[in-house]
Amino acid sequence: MNKKVAIEAKEVTKLFGTFEALKGITADIYEGEVVVVLGPSGSGKSTFIRTINGLEEHNSGTIKVNGTELNNNVKNIEKIRSEVGMVFQQFNLFPHLSVLRNITLAPQKVKKLPKSEAEDLAMSLLERVGIPEQAKKFPSQLSGGQQQRVAIARALAMQPKIMLFDEPTSALDPEMIKEVLDVMTELARSGMTMICVTHEMGFAKEVADRFLFFDEGLIVESGTPEHFFENPQEDRTKLFLSQIL
Amino acid sequence: MRIVIWIKENLLGSKIDILMTLISAYFIYFIASLFLNFVFTTDWTLIQVNRKILLVGLFPEEQLWRIWTVFSIFSILISATIGYLYKLKLRNSIFYILILIIPFLIFTTMNLLVNVLIILFFSIISYSVFYYLKEKKLKITSRILLLSWLIFLPTLFFILILFGGPKVTLWGGFFVNLILAVIAILAGFPLGVFLALGRASSYQVIKLVSIIFIETFRGAPLIAWLFFAWFVLPNFLPNLFSLNDINLVIRAMIVLSLFSSAYIAEVIRGGLQSIPKGQKEAATALGLNSIQELLFIVLPQALRVVIPAIVSTFIAIFKDTSLVFILGITDLLRIGRLIPEQQQEFYGKSIETLLVVALLFWVVSIVLSQVSRSIEERLNVSK
Ligand SMILES: Nc1ncnc2c1ncn2[C@@H]1O[C@H](COP(=O)(O)OP(=O)(O)OP(=O)(O)O)[C@@H](O)[C@H]1O
Numbered sequence: 001m002n003k004k005v006a007i008e009a010k011e012v013t014k015l016f017g018t019f020e021a022l023k024g025i026t027a028d029i030y031e032g033e034v035v036v037v038l039g040p041s042g043s044g045k046s047t048f049i050r051t052i053n054g055l056e057e058h059n060s061g062t063i064k065v066n067g068t069e070l071n072n073n074v075k076n077i078e079k080i081r082s083e084v085g086m087v088f089q090q091f092n093l094f095p096h097l098s099v100l101r102n103i104t105l106a107p108q109k110v111k112k113l114p115k116s117e118a119e120d121l122a123m124s125l126l127e128r129v130g131i132p133e134q135a136k137k138f139p140s141q142l143s144g145g146q147q148q149r150v151a152i153a154r155a156l157a158m159q160p161k162i163m164l165f166d167e168p169t170s171a172l173d174p175e176m177i178k179e180v181l182d183v184m185t186e187l188a189r190s191g192m193t194m195i196c197v198t199h200e201m202g203f204a205k206e207v208a209d210r211f212l213f214f215d216e217g218l219i220v221e222s223g224t225p226e227h228f229f230e231n232p233q234e235d236r237t238k239l240f241l242s243q244i245l
Numbered sequence: 246m247r248i249v250i251w252i253k254e255n256l257l258g259s260k261i262d263i264l265m266t267l268i269s270a271y272f273i274y275f276i277a278s279l280f281l282n283f284v285f286t287t288d289w290t291l292i293q294v295n296r297k298i299l300l301v302g303l304f305p306e307e308q309l310w311r312i313w314t315v316f317s318i319f320s321i322l323i324s325a326t327i328g329y330l331y332k333l334k335l336r337n338s339i340f341y342i343l344i345l346i347i348p349f350l351i352f353t354t355m356n357l358l359v360n361v362l363i364i365l366f367f368s369i370i371s372y373s374v375f376y377y378l379k380e381k382k383l384k385i386t387s388r389i390l391l392l393s394w395l396i397f398l399p400t401l402f403f404i405l406i407l408f409g410g411p412k413v414t415l416w417g418g419f420f421v422n423l424i425l426a427v428i429a430i431l432a433g434f435p436l437g438v439f440l441a442l443g444r445a446s447s448y449q450v451i452k453l454v455s456i457i458f459i460e461t462f463r464g465a466p467l468i469a470w471l472f473f474a475w476f477v478l479p480n481f482l483p484n485l486f487s488l489n490d491i492n493l494v495i496r497a498m499i500v501l502s503l504f505s506s507a508y509i510a511e512v513i514r515g516g517l518q519s520i521p522k523g524q525k526e527a528a529t530a531l532g533l534n535s536i537q538e539l540l541f542i543v544l545p546q547a548l549r550v551v552i553p554a555i556v557s558t559f560i561a562i563f564k565d566t567s568l569v570f571i572l573g574i575t576d577l578l579r580i581g582r583l584i585p586e587q588q589q590e591f592y593g594k595s596i597e598t599l600l601v602v603a604l605l606f607w608v609v610s611i612v613l614s615q616v617s618r619s620i621e622e623r624l625n626v627s628k
């Protein structure tokens with residue numbers, strides 16, 4: 001396939017104090033690609049995707065997003081954040097704002113979209129994630145699955161080119177996981193570039209173009225889902241897959 | 246017959262319940278009868294005679310319109326703000342209004358009551374107008390309100406002092422307590438917000454300055470600061486900006502404002518810390534800059550969390566204003582002590598005056614705390 005690189009990470013390291021959470025991550029993510037990140041707890045999955053939009057500052061190596069390098073230049077960081085949306089495990093909706101306002105806030109304040117336009121956009125996104133009737137409610141009045149769908153709509157409202165998901169279904173009751181995965185599947189099919197940290201293997205198998213397997217701050221193995229399920233090479237990958245499958 | 250059932254269940258449930266009920270009932274009866282007996286057998290003419298002094302001290306009679314004007318503007322502004330922020334329950338509002346007006350009945354002259362009713366009327370109108378404007382979602386409403394509060398302080402001084410207003414040394418009575426509290430709160434609150442943000446700031450210099458300021462003022466009791474303002478300041482500082490000639494009432498205002506800002510800052514800091522890290526991360530990931538993050542995400546949530554604590558601080562400040570007698574200011578409490586000492590016909594009648602003094606302080610405090618409770622309930626709904 002002839003594809004443009006969306007995210008280019010080279011030898012990225014991250015230290016917490018003296019602890020090395022990332023020990024040199026090199027990976028290219030292509031436009032339109034859906035990448036699932038796997039690995040045991042503490043292996044650096046969250047840290048890696050959080051360095052991509054600068055929530056964590058990396059200590060060495062380079063990260064480029066659509067050609068813009070992530071460094072101390074505020075302009076660059078702003079540009080990258082406007083192109084990268086993020087969905088968190090704990091939803092992190094703003095509890096004091098209505099669902100609609102949660103979605104319209106950033107477009108209005110950051111992109112200076114007029115209120116009516118922002119609201120139209122928000123409604124169409126709520127439509128897309130299947131809960132337009134919840135617009136006037138507050139986050140605490142929604143179920144976990146609905147909250148996470150609002151969080152996805154909120155991220156999409158900034159019209160990002162790349163979406164990062166950090167275990168978006170881990171905090172959900174089992175019966176709500178599917179509604180969130182459905183939204184993510186639809187998003188993947190629409191051509192969005194996505195990096196998902198998830199343990200939902202059914203979803204991963206279905207939509208992922210590529211897996212990255214993390215262990216102790218390094219990418220130990222990467223490849224297509226078929227490769228992973230049928231023919232994993234590394235012992236650590238085999239061990240991990242045997243535990244979660 | 247809910248009451249009968251309630252009584253049966255809660256007061257007469259078991260033998261112990263019955264015993265407790267009887268003991269408490271006797272106790273309440275004992276206290277209440279003492280109190281009522283005193284209230285109804287006492288000659289209250291001393292309050293009647295000293296009505297004006299208790300309320301406004303030596304403020305000249307023909308200048309009283311200034312106080313009335315300030316008072317009216319204040320209550321109209323407060324009502325507008327409440328109308329903009331909350332939908333009051335009718336039952337609650339009647340309770341607040343009654344409890345605020347009852348002490349006025351003690352001081353009733355027809356004039357006074359008519360004035361109060363007129364102000365009440367305009368306040369209700371302004372409440373309704375702003376409630377309506379909020380429903381209309383007019384953006385300008387909040388700006389008008391904010392602006393009005395900003396110009397309220399200078400306006401207040403303007404009305405009270407300029408164009409032949411009485412000397413500040415003549416200010417006294419309950420008026421002084423109220424105005425000191427209002428100023429300490431209006432000036433102390435924004436300053437407190439800035440100090441709290443400063444203390445949480447990542448700029449080390451700002452952080453250090455905020456910490457030093459806060460800890461200095463919290464480190465000594467208010468009384469000490471008042472003494473400082475009176476005795477030490479003039480000898481300590483060169484006569485910068487003719488600071489030494491500043492009237493004691495103004496000095497009390499400054500000390501109270503600074504003192505309360507330090508306490509408010511600490512309360513708000515607690516609120517800031519209670520906001521989960523994920524909130525800031527979500528805002529950052531959406532591309533909000535740090536000021537937008539603060540204004541739209543962190544501060545609104547932090548302030549909500551600390552409303553009850555802030556109102557408690559307000560109440561404490563209000564009651565602390567009675568300490569300004571140290572500066573020789575004849576506030577309500579001071580006057581309550583002076584009347585039985587200095588007026589021969591009422592010699593030694595301290596209980597009567599002090600009861601009225603207590604009632605006035607109590608009424609304002611109770612309404613403040615009730616308002617904070619209903620705000621809290623309202624906020625829990627949208628949580
Ligand atoms: N803010 C931090 N301060 C110190 N150590 C941290 C911090 N964040 C992460 N770490 C450490 O870095 C390592 C990688 O953490 P990370 O959250 O990236 O793991 P993860 O792969 O996402 O694990 P999980 O599946 O449990 O979410 C862990 O050992 C963790 O303890």
Ligand SMILES: [Mg+2]
Nearest residue numbers: 045046047166
């Ligand atoms: Mg993680």
